[in-house]
Every structure is written in structure tokens, then in C-alpha cells.
Amino acid sequence: MKNNVLKIHPNDNVLVALTDLEPGDRVQNGGASLIVTEAIPAKHKLAVQAFSPGDSITMYGVLVGKAKHTIPMGGRLTTFNVQHATNSYDLNTPSYQWTPPAVDQWQSQTFMGYYRSDGRVGTANYWLVIPLVFCENRNIQVLEEALVNDLGYGRRHTYQRQTQELMALVQAGHTVEEVLQADLQTAEQSLGGQLPLFPNVDGVKFLAHDGGCGGTRQDAQALCGLLAGYITHPNVAGATVLSLGCQNAQVGMLQEEIQKRNPQFDKPLFVLEQQSIGTEESLIGQALRQTFAGLMQANACVRKPAPLSKLTIGLECGGSDGFSGISANPVVGHASDLVVALGGTVILAEFPELCGVEQELCDRAVNAETANRFKELMNTYALRAKEAGSGFDMNPSPGNIRDGLITDAMKSAGASKKGGSSPVVAVLDYPELVTKPGLNLLCTPGNDVESTTAEVASGATIVLFTTGLGTPTGNPIAPVLKISSNTALANRMPDIIDVNTGTVIDGDETIEQAGERLLEQIIRVASGELDVAAVRHGQDDFIPWKRGVSL
Structure with a gap:
């Protein structure tokens, strides 16, 4: 018979309900039985002893709370009768001994990954398009609209058909109730073009965000570090970066963070600054040409x-x-x-x-x-x-x-x-x-x-x-x-x-x-x-x- 409760650690003074428990149910706590005193839903905890206010509550062998009110043996732990509590901790002389699990069956096993020049291996191969500041998010969206579907990287499933079916129902004079009960279909989107144009590239990804300016210089530095982590990531083949020009997160700051992570960085990286280039048309045109050139290079990388x-x-x-x-x-x-x-x-x-x-x-x-x-x-x-x-x-x-x-x-x-x-x-x-x-x-x-x-x-x-x-x-x-x-x-x-x-x-x-x-x-x-x-x-x-x- 399946157990209806679990004691996680021998020192715990609560049990986890594995199934819904009702008042009067009998559960086992080691060699002793315990009567449940109130309804306890599955996943919740029941007391294996009577708790008075201030008593410690232990799970996983550690302190996880203290009783705020009296809890009877077999009662349910709730936010009403338990409050958060933890033990203090100290720095001891490290002496931890670990016995690794047996892994003989996987020692010679491999996965098919993308090797990068820094020795890391990716599980995917993406091209990134990144704004250095939120002011460039609209241009990122324009590039996404221009690139994703025609290259075959859009969503395969679309809900456009459902919208069209609902429009037809409204135009035909159907009632609100009939619209709510309509049986709608999800369409499989046809992603045009002669696909796959870049079969070894898993996609073009656009990392829009709301940072890069207006915050602290520390925020800008952290953002550049984060973006550098993505650009140098083994799952990334290269990137197109859009900068406005005047923001806190400067191109030089991003390049410094890239160098911290990979001093021999050699991936294709194209950086465009809108205030230097001028018109949107010029910016987007250059970004598209450079991104296609980058995708051609990225496509040369294959799994090994x-x-x-x-x-x-x-x-x-x-x-x-x-x-x-x-x-x-x-x-x-x-x-x-x-x-x-x-x-x-x-x-x-x-x-x-x-x-x-x-x-x-x-x-x-x-x-x-x-x-x-x-x-x-x-x-x-x-x-x-x-x-x-x-x-x-x-x-x-x-x-x-x-x-x-x-x-x-x-x-x-x-x-x-x-x-x-x-x-x-x-x-x-x-x-x-x-x-x-x-x-x-x-x-x-x-x-x-x-x-x-x-x-x-x-x-x-x-x-x-x-x-x-x-x-x-x-x-x-x-x-x-x-x-x-x-x-x-x-x-x-x-x-x-x-x-x-x-x-x-x-x-x-x-x-x-x-x-x-x-x-x-x-x-x-x-x-x-x-x-x-x-x-x-x-x-x-x-x-x-x-x-x-x-x-």
C-alpha cells in the first residue's frame, strides 16, 4: 500500500501529506501511528508532536520555522500558526568529503555540440540582435519583423485562424454565448522562403530590455556584463548590437566586459550606432546586411x-x-x-x-x-x-x-x-x-x-x-x-x-x-x-x- 505521508529527515518533527488527509485518518510515523486532527491537503505538513508558541519546527533536518500559536499533534501547519525562522551559521574549517555517484555507463558517452574557439561547447547555435539601451527596442522590433518569419524562425502554430473564425461569428450575428462556446482551430503557419536557408543556425534572437540608461552607472556596468555573457556564450555564434550613442551603457563598456570573459574573442560582432549613422532606413539596412553576413558565417559551424x-x-x-x-x-x-x-x-x-x-x-x-x-x-x-x-x-x-x-x-x-x-x-x-x-x-x-x-x-x-x-x-x-x-x-x-x-x-x-x-x-x-x-x-x-x- 502506498504511504500517505513522508518523513523527509529522521530529525524532522513534521510529516508531508502525500495525499489528502481527513480528520480521524491514521498515519504512520516510524513505528507509531498518528491520528490526523483536521483536514490536511496533499503537499501540506502535519505535526508529529504538540507545538507551543516558540517551539522549533524542523524539516529536511534544519530549522524552517517556529510555532506562533499552539498546534496539536496531527494538526496542520499554516501561515497562521507558523512563522519563518532559521538557524545562524558559522564558517568552519572545510572538511567535506564527497562520494561521487557511479558514472561508468556515461564515461564514454558524448553529446553533439558546437565547439567554440575558447574551448567551450554549445548545445545550440544562435545569432543575437541586442540593443545597448531601451531606446533601440523599436529598431530591434523592426529587425525582428524583417527577419524572423522569412528565415523560418517564427512560431509554427498561429492563432490567427481563431481570430478569423471569431470575426466570422460576430459578422454572422451570433450571440455572446455562442461565441464563448465556439470550437476554434489552431493553424499550422506556413513559414515562407526556401527553407532552411541557414540549416545550422537554430534561430535569430532579440534581447530587448528596459536598461542601458537612466539608472546608476553600476546598473549599466552590470547590464554590459550580462550582455557580454550572452555574446560570448557557447550557444551563440555572433551578434548584431544597436547603440543609440549617448547612453550610459557605452560600446566601450560592453567591449571591456567581452574581453573580461574572452580575451581572444573572435566571433563576428557588428556594432551600429544610430546617432552616427543617421536615418532609420540606413541603420536597418546596414543591420540587415551585416546580420545576413554573420548568419552565413554562423552556418559554417556544425555539431560534433x-x-x-x-x-x-x-x-x-x-x-x-x-x-x-x-x-x-x-x-x-x-x-x-x-x-x-x-x-x-x-x-x-x-x-x-x-x-x-x-x-x-x-x-x-x-x-x-x-x-x-x-x-x-x-x-x-x-x-x-x-x-x-x-x-x-x-x-x-x-x-x-x-x-x-x-x-x-x-x-x-x-x-x-x-x-x-x-x-x-x-x-x-x-x-x-x-x-x-x-x-x-x-x-x-x-x-x-x-x-x-x-x-x-x-x-x-x-x-x-x-x-x-x-x-x-x-x-x-x-x-x-x-x-x-x-x-x-x-x-x-x-x-x-x-x-x-x-x-x-x-x-x-x-x-x-x-x-x-x-x-x-x-x-x-x-x-x-x-x-x-x-x-x-x-x-x-x-x-x-x-x-x-x-x-
Whole structure:
């Protein structure tokens, strides 16, 4: 019989409901039974002891909150009776010992990637069109309209037919009710031209944003660093950059950031300054000619076998639920450990969602310097949040809370499982480039798109994105695999979910089995054999982080 509750860690004093529980239901807590005293939805937590105000609440073996009010044994934990709380942490002498998982079956396996002159290997081959300042966004849009569909990179599915059908119903005098009940069809768009003109180019991507001027010089520098991360990225063949001319984010600043990341940068890069060129027609004409010349060069790059040690994986979560920390996140964590054991690189970000697990991560650091940098960045971030009248404790969203993540520490304890158990080899500040194989920590917000955008700028060629509620988040140049924590979500939103780890909750797979299955999926995606849902939908989310407070 399937268990209806789970105790995650032997020291925990709460259980996770795996199914909906009703008052009077009997559940097992080790060798003892426990009577449920109130309705507890699946994913929520029930007390295995009576709590008085101020008592500590432990999950994943760490402090995740304290009781605000009395909670009876068998009662439900809620935002009413529990408040966020974490333990303090110290820097210890690093002594972490890690036993890597067995990876013999993948040692000789390769993926088909795009080699770049700096030694990195991409999982895709894109051309970028980038504005240095928001003033150029309209010109970026003009270029997108001119290039995308005729080159065959537009959306294959269009809803234009549905609009035409609805227009016909209105013109024919149908009622509101008939319009609401209409059975509409989605059309397959015909993408003109003799395709594929550039068969080895996966697309032309346009990174519109609202930065580059009007903010602080630090914002401009960070933006240029982020854009440089994309231009030098192994999934990118080259770029067309539009500058107005007078903005804070100057061309020279961008070139300096490119040199920081790749001193021998040799990709085709075309920079056009509107105030020097003059008319829109001249600007767009030059941009089109240069972009076509760049695409011709990009098309000369073809996929070749690469060892799995060349993989760089970003780890992200969004729309998390009470199952994320016991299925999707630890499954990703096992896949992360496999990648690290094979010599690859993984990036764990979202610092507001590492609140409460700082001690574990410091203890896993390869040296005191690395642990101290993590502590300093966490403390600085937390202080800025408080100065803005917020705090890490305000991180959980209404959706998180509704589905069982009632404190930030509870959310963080589960979110950190994406990082597996390997040592922390480096700690990076936004938007630094990852350079060391192994587990890297990157300072970013918990905001899905800001964090995913940053991980890719730091070098992630694939992003593993866990979700319990469902989110369509993608990225312009790196495939984002959406991983469901529960089978109900995978069945309800199959158009955005790529991998279901609800099988762990269902009892059909172990975390290790699901992690190995995920690694095989990663290899297929890295080789271009499989498009993830976010790529199929053209979900090109891109939001630079201004270094103010964002949770």
C-alpha cells in the first residue's frame, strides 16, 4: 500500500501529506501511528508532536520555522500558526568529503555540440540582435519583423485562424454565448522562403530590455556584463548590437566586459550606432546586411561529438509546491551530481531561496575563502532586502503557500536539493562567468526569469527548471527543461512539461532512477535531438537584474 505521508529527515518533527488527509485518518510515523486532527491537503505538513508558541519546527533536518500559536499533534501547519525562522551559521574549517555517484555507463558517452574557439561547447547555435539601451527596442522590433518569419524562425502554430473564425461569428450575428462556446482551430503557419536557408543556425534572437540608461552607472556596468555573457556564450555564434550613442551603457563598456570573459574573442560582432549613422532606413539596412553576413558565417559551424564534461547546467525552480523538495528538486540534484562526477559544471542560484541552508553550503565549500564569499554575499543581499522594507521571509508566493510552502526556510530547504551533494567549488556574484567545473553558487534573485537570465549569462548551456504549479519560463538561447514535481501537473499542462518526476511521489521510481532518466534527456536535448517545450513555444524570457532588491 502506498504511504500517505513522508518523513523527509529522521530529525524532522513534521510529516508531508502525500495525499489528502481527513480528520480521524491514521498515519504512520516510524513505528507509531498518528491520528490526523483536521483536514490536511496533499503537499501540506502535519505535526508529529504538540507545538507551543516558540517551539522549533524542523524539516529536511534544519530549522524552517517556529510555532506562533499552539498546534496539536496531527494538526496542520499554516501561515497562521507558523512563522519563518532559521538557524545562524558559522564558517568552519572545510572538511567535506564527497562520494561521487557511479558514472561508468556515461564515461564514454558524448553529446553533439558546437565547439567554440575558447574551448567551450554549445548545445545550440544562435545569432543575437541586442540593443545597448531601451531606446533601440523599436529598431530591434523592426529587425525582428524583417527577419524572423522569412528565415523560418517564427512560431509554427498561429492563432490567427481563431481570430478569423471569431470575426466570422460576430459578422454572422451570433450571440455572446455562442461565441464563448465556439470550437476554434489552431493553424499550422506556413513559414515562407526556401527553407532552411541557414540549416545550422537554430534561430535569430532579440534581447530587448528596459536598461542601458537612466539608472546608476553600476546598473549599466552590470547590464554590459550580462550582455557580454550572452555574446560570448557557447550557444551563440555572433551578434548584431544597436547603440543609440549617448547612453550610459557605452560600446566601450560592453567591449571591456567581452574581453573580461574572452580575451581572444573572435566571433563576428557588428556594432551600429544610430546617432552616427543617421536615418532609420540606413541603420536597418546596414543591420540587415551585416546580420545576413554573420548568419552565413554562423552556418559554417556544425555539431560534433563532445564529452559530457563540456556540459554546463543551470538549476532553477519556479511555481514550486510542497512536493518540489521531495521529488523534482532531489531528482535534479542527483542528475547534478552525475554531471559533476563526469567533469561537468552546474550552477545553483536564487540566493533568497538558500536562506536557512547556509551552514550546509558553507560546510561543503572547498575552502574557507569560498565559504566566506558565500556568507558575505548572502548577508549583503539580506541587508538590502531589509533596508527596502522586505526580507527573505517574504519570498514565498501565494501559489507556494497555497501548495504547502509556508515559510521561506521551508521553501529554501527543498530548493537547495537541486544542488545535489557535491562540493561547492566557487561562489559567483552577478553577472560573473563560471570557470570551474563542479557546483558553483551564483548570486541572483529568486525571480524565475531574472535568475534564469543570469545563469545563462554565466555560461549555462541548458537549464533544468523544476515546477509544481506550472510555469512556461524559457530563455532565448539555452533550452530550459521543465520538470514537474507531480503527475497531476504533468497531465494537466503537457504542453509545457518536459519531464515528470511525480513518479517518485507515486512510488514508481526512486530519486536515483529518475535522475538517471533526466540525464539521458539532458544528453538528447544537448545534442539537438529533442526540442524542449519552451523552445517549441518560442518562450524567450529575458530580464536583466538591476541590483536593487528582487526576491
